[in-house]
Amino acid sequence: PAYQAGARVHNNSWGAATASAYTVDSNDVDAYAAKRRDMLIVIAAGNEGTAADPFNSEPGFVDWLSIGSPASCKNALTVGAARNGRTTGGLSGRTYGDTWRQDFPKPPIADQRVSGDPECMAAFSSRGPCDDRRIKPDIVAPGTDIVSTRSDIAPDDHFWGLVDDNPAYAYMGGTSMACPLVAGCAALVRQYFVDERVTSPSAALLKATLVNGARWLSGPDSVADREARPNFHQGFGAVNLTTTVPNPAEPDLSLEFVDCWETPNLQLGETG
Secondary structure, three states, X not given: OOOOOOOOEEEEOOXXXXXXXXXXXXXXXXHHXXXXXXXXXXXXXXXXXXXXXXXXXXXXXOOOOOOOEOXXXXXXXXXXXEOOOOOOOOOOOOEHHHHOOOOOOOOOXXXXXXXXXXXXEOOOOOOOOOXXXXXXXXXXXXXXXXXXXXXXXXXXXXXXXXXXXXXXXXXXXXXXXXXXXHHHHHHHHHHHHHHOOOOOOOHHHHXXXXXXXXXXXXXXXXXXXXXXXXXOOOEOOEOOHHHOOOEOOEOOOOOOXXXXXXXXXXXXXXXX
């Protein structure tokens, strides 16, 4: 229905905790993406990141292999959560150990604040890779202490905190908050291709453009186990439109592409 109504970017802030497995839901997304090549599906990675009993990571760092499904699919854009730069409001003044002691019992992550350092990951953000070793998440965006709309009948304790001067908003967090930020950026990138480049972009082109324009985060937990991009924490980095599409702030930035989704004779005929 969304596609038939004209939507070409679809946000999905939902999923199941399936430990990086490729599930039937993941397959459904890939099957759909194969039929609707110009519909970019954006999916939250999940909030199953934990440092409680690490197997692949060092003590005090978030472990791998917690991507949810259908976020483990191949052809959507999977979004993890970085930390907001906010230092007041919501849970920003608390540490991960104080807030979720069971998941983050040891330093350094236990002693770090939920928000405040935009170079770092949200500790709860699900980590890759997928169970077939594919890189996930693809990209990250701020996902802690995000000010978002709230229902006027929603209980106060359903949120991370209230916004004092506006009861229509509240603080919230999760990859479900990071995901729509990226979906909004994808819509702006799509508008660039349609308006400035006079083309109908494929979902793959939008995904590639956002990935190639991402900003690499330098926080210790963002580069743990692997400093080179991509890695299993932040994927290819944080969404950053300034370095994604040409704009006055980046006068030397150019963007060239070949997008043959509507030209069958230019497409690869088989995998491998």
